[in-house]
Amino acid sequence: MLAWLVRRLLALAATLLVASAVIFIVLEVLPGDPAIVMLGIEAREDTLAALRAELGFDRPPLERYLGWVAGFFVGELGQSHTYAVPVVGLVTERLRVTVPLAFSAFALATLVAIPLGTFAAMRRGRAGDWGVMAFSQLGMAVPNFWIGILGILVFAVGLGWLPAGGFPGWSQGAGPAVAALVLPALALALPEAAILSRVTRSAVLESLGADFVRTARAKGRGEGGVLTRHVLRNALIPMTTLMGLQFTILLAGSIVVENVFSLPGLGRLVFQAVIQRDLIVVRDVTMLIVAFVVVVNFAVDMLYVLIDPRPQAAA
Amino acid sequence: MIAPRRRRPVGRLAVGAAIAAVIVLLAMVSLVWTPFPADRMAISVRLQGPSALHWLGTDQFGRDVLSRLMVGARNSIAVGLLAVGIGLAVGTALGTWAAARRGWVDGIVARLADVIFAFPLVVSALLASAILGPGVVNPVLAIGIFNVSVFTRVSRAAAMQVWGLEYTRAALAIGKGPLRVTLDHVLPNIAPVLIVQATASFAIAVLVEAALSYLGLSVRPPAPSWGRMLFDAQTLMALAPTLAIFPGLAIALAVFGLNLLGDGMRDALDPRLADTARREV
Numbered sequence: 001m002l003a004w005l006v007r008r009l010l011a012l013a014a015t016l017l018v019a020s021a022v023i024f025i026v027l028e029v030l031p032g033d034p035a036i037v038m039l040g041i042e043a044r045e046d047t048l049a050a051l052r053a054e055l056g057f058d059r060p061p062l063e064r065y066l067g068w069v070a071g072f073f074v075g076e077l078g079q080s081h082t083y084a085v086p087v088v089g090l091v092t093e094r095l096r097v098t099v100p101l102a103f104s105a106f107a108l109a110t111l112v113a114i115p116l117g118t119f120a121a122m123r124r125g126r127a128g129d130w131g132v133m134a135f136s137q138l139g140m141a142v143p144n145f146w147i148g149i150l151g152i153l154v155f156a157v158g159l160g161w162l163p164a165g166g167f168p169g170w171s172q173g174a175g176p177a178v179a180a181l182v183l184p185a186l187a188l189a190l191p192e193a194a195i196l197s198r199v200t201r202s203a204v205l206e207s208l209g210a211d212f213v214r215t216a217r218a219k220g221r222g223e224g225g226v227l228t229r230h231v232l233r234n235a236l237i238p239m240t241t242l243m244g245l246q247f248t249i250l251l252a253g254s255i256v257v258e259n260v261f262s263l264p265g266l267g268r269l270v271f272q273a274v275i276q277r278d279l280i281v282v283r284d285v286t287m288l289i290v291a292f293v294v295v296v297n298f299a300v301d302m303l304y305v306l307i308d309p310r311p312q313a314a315a
Numbered sequence: 316m317i318a319p320r321r322r323r324p325v326g327r328l329a330v331g332a333a334i335a336a337v338i339v340l341l342a343m344v345s346l347v348w349t350p351f352p353a354d355r356m357a358i359s360v361r362l363q364g365p366s367a368l369h370w371l372g373t374d375q376f377g378r379d380v381l382s383r384l385m386v387g388a389r390n391s392i393a394v395g396l397l398a399v400g401i402g403l404a405v406g407t408a409l410g411t412w413a414a415a416r417r418g419w420v421d422g423i424v425a426r427l428a429d430v431i432f433a434f435p436l437v438v439s440a441l442l443a444s445a446i447l448g449p450g451v452v453n454p455v456l457a458i459g460i461f462n463v464s465v466f467t468r469v470s471r472a473a474a475m476q477v478w479g480l481e482y483t484r485a486a487l488a489i490g491k492g493p494l495r496v497t498l499d500h501v502l503p504n505i506a507p508v509l510i511v512q513a514t515a516s517f518a519i520a521v522l523v524e525a526a527l528s529y530l531g532l533s534v535r536p537p538a539p540s541w542g543r544m545l546f547d548a549q550t551l552m553a554l555a556p557t558l559a560i561f562p563g564l565a566i567a568l569a570v571f572g573l574n575l576l577g578d579g580m581r582d583a584l585d586p587r588l589a590d591t592a593r594r595e596v
Contacts, residue, residue, distance in 0.1 A: 011429070018430045023442065031446045141571035143522050145529050145542075146563035149549055153559055157552050252435030256526045260549070270438075271530060274445045282445045286438055294433045 012298050019290045020072075024065045027283050033057070038081060038277045055081070055280065072287070078280035082273070087284045090269060097167055098258070098265035101181055102250045105188035109250075110243065113193040117200025118232070121208060132197060139194025144253055148187035148260040155183060165261040184261045188253050192246050199242050203235035210234065237308050244300030248293040328579025334572025338565075342392050345385035353386040354378065354537050362555040371561045374544070375551055380558065383539035384565050390451065390540045391569065394533070395520040397455045399513050402462020407509060409463070410470030411501055414478055415493040424467060431464035436523050444532040451534045454524045462516050469512045473505035507584035514577035518570045525566045541566050 031037045035051045052058045055078070056067070071077055077087040120132035156164035162183055168176040207213060208231055216226050255267030262268070266285060273281035345353075350370070357377035365372045371380040413424035434442075440457035447453060477483060477500065486496045527533045528542030536543065541562045548558035 011426070014426060015429050015433055018426070019433050022430065022434075026442050027445060037446055137571065137574065138567075140574055141518075141567045143525055143542075143563070143566050143570075145526055146545060146566065149545060149552075149559050149563065152549070153552050153556055157556075248435060252437045255437045255441070256530060259530060270441060274441050274532075277445070279445065282441065286434075286442060289435065289438055290433045293435060297433075 008298065008301060012294060015294050016291060017069075019294070020069055020287055021065070023283055023286050023290070024061075024068065027279050028057070028064065029061050034279050038279055040277075051081075055079075068283070077284040080273075080278055080281045082276045082278045082281070087281055090281065091266065091285065091288065094264060094266045094269045096170060097181075097263050098251070098254055098267060101184055101188070101254055101258070101263070101265060102247070104181060104185040105192070105250050105254075106243075106247055108185055108189035109192040109196055109246065112189070113196035114200050114239075116193075117197040118204050118227070120197070120201040121204035124205060129201075132201065136194045136198040136201075139190050140198075142191060144187045144191050145256045145260045147190050148183060148257055151183040151187060152260075165263070167261075167263050180261070180263070184254075184257050184263060187257050187260070188250055192250065196239070196242060196246065200235065200239055203238045204231055207231040207234040233307070237304065240300055240303050240307060244296050244303075248296050251289060251292060326579075327575045328583060331572050331575030331577070331579050334568060335576055338388055338569050338572065339392060341385050342388035345382070345389060349379070349382035349385050351379035351382045353382040353539055362551065362558075364555070364557055372555070372557050374547065374558055375555075380544075380561055383544060384541065384561060387539040387541045387544065387562070388565070388569075390528075390534055390538070391521045391524055391566075394451065394454050394458070394524040395517045398458035398462055398520045398524075399516050401455070401459030402466045402516060403509065403513055406463040406466025406468075407470040407502075410467040410472075411474045411497050411505075413467070413471050414474030414501070415497050421471075424471065428464040428467045428471075431460055434461070436461050436519075437526065440523070440527050440532055449532050449535055454520075454527045454533050457527075458520045458523055462520075465516060466509070466512065469508060470505055473508045474501045477501045477504045507580075511577055511581040511584060514573055514580060518573035518577065521566065521569050521573065 028034045033048070033052075035048045035055070035057050036043065039048060039051060056064055059067075068078070075088060077091070079085070080087055080090055083090060116132050116135070120129045123129045151162075152164045155162045163176075163180050165180075167180045170177050212234075213226060213230050216230050221229070251266075254265060255271055257263075258265040258267040259271055266289075270282060270285040270289075273279075273285065355378060357373070359377065360369070360373050361375055361377040363369055363373045363377075369379050369381070371384065373379055374383070409424050409427070413421040436457055439460060440453050443453040443456045444450075474497070483496055483500050486500055487493075491499065524533055524540075525542035525545075528540035529546045531543065531546065533542065534540045544562035545559060548555070548562065552559050
């Protein structure tokens with residue numbers, strides 16, 4: 001067990017190291033001169049030299065890379081060129097939008113999908129199953145940003161119930177802030193709920209047909225007990241993989257949806273940094289997102305052990 | 316007993332294939348004919364709703380929406396084909412190589428797939444755009460590289476299974492090399508899995524390309540793309556709500572068709588594949 005954990009941790013560290021090298025090389029080595037990328041080819045030589053000196057681009061790449069990675073360990077990221085403030089401050093501020101958005105979308109998708117998928121599996125081949133599967137097929141096909149646009153069309157432009165975009169901040173009280181997040185969370189959640197309900201359905205179906213379910217029934221356990229203690233518990237294994245994956249998809253998806261609703265979140269920060277060629281912000285925020293994805297995948301592996309001790313032997 | 320169970324998959328396959336075929340056909344027709352030239356502006360007829368002349372209406376410059384959707388389909392299909400092609404070619408080569416060699420090769424290939432997998436699609440597209448600027452190469456690169464990791468994993472796992480079977484060992488015993496065995500026995504056996512994955516990945520490519528062109532990171536205007544049409548429509552929603560409907564319907568229909576096609580093919584070619592293998596963005 002311990003050896004397995006150490007191996008997994010080493011793999012995690014290796015993945016993070018390689019990923020950070022990839023980001024650094026793509027942004028600061030491949031383009032030749034990052035200062036030209038940031039200021040454009042028409043920039044004057046003295047302006048370029050000033051920027052190189054300001055951001056340390058005049059130092060050798062390896063030294064810059066090591067300095068950047070070391071900064072991550074002490075919570076010191078770079079300085080945004082556009083905003084002229086430390087990236088750490090920008091990120092913490094933007095997380096106040098992205099974290100509630102991603103969490104509420106995740107909760108919404110899970111709360112809708114697990115009951116729906118279980119219901120469909122219990123009613124296999126009947127109208128209820130067909131309905132859920134139709135919802136799932138449609139939900140998977142519809143892009144989240146289009147759901148957002150349609151939501152704005154109906155609930156903001158048409159009915160005027162919810163804001164069409166923007167974020168008032170949490171200082172105005174929770175009401176307006178929550179109202180601003182309703183449509184974005186729905187837009188993010190719906191496609192994910194569609195996929196998760198489908199996977200839940202097939203996982204539950206597989207569990208329902210297993211011998212241990214027949215045994216539990218034969219031993220006289222009620223249907224409710226069979227469902228929660230045996231069927232769902234075993235179905236959780238494939239569902240956890242997907243849910244871990246989905247949480248990272250939601251974070252990446254928020255890049256698009258935050259832009260639909262002009263929400264000042266992490267996704268909009270990195271998108272605008274790309275447009276403004278603020279390479280420092282792009283570098284730091286992409287690394288944070290990638291690190292998050294890697295850590296969530298690791299956490300999912302850990303969760304497996306809790307839900308089902310079997311895979312670690314195989315791994 | 317068996318007949319009714321087989322009918323639904325075939326139905327899905329047929330419906331999916333029909334939808335995909337119609338979209339491909341429209342894209343191909345647009346090479347030689349569209350109702351109006353896709354880029355022709357006519358301010359006098361701007362922002363019109365659907366009519367007998369302009370079936371799906373006109374946009375803010377009076378351009379015909381149907382014509383632009385048809386030309387935009389080419390963009391989605393091209394990005395899908397290239398991105399899936401890159402993933403299929405490179406990923407399958409890596410995955411089958413890892414399965415044939417095992418040991419350190421397998422270890423390195425698995426780590427490589429892990430690293431690629433750590434980059435969400437939109438994030439890699441943003442990275443590409445940060446240094447290349449907007450352009451259709453961004454989605455192709457980002458989705459293509461991501462697909463390399465998807466196809467590496469899928470082909471590696473499937474090839475490992477085939478390597479565990481007796482006939483591959485028999486082939487080795489009669490003196491075939493690992494490459495020969497891979498070409499003669501492994502690849503034909505894992506082809507169904509790869510075809511199913513390619514269809515699912517194509518659907519994802521269409522979705523992601525639409526998202527990237529919505530963000531303005533894919534094809535540059537005035538070339539039409541479904542995602543960018545939605546972006547343009549968003550500012551005009553109060554005036555012309557239909558502009559925000561049709562491009563979205565086109566994306567959803569294409570993805571719906573490809574998903575059905577993938578499901579149908581999976582059921583027809585490899586019923587053992589679980590739903591979990593389907594979508595890995």
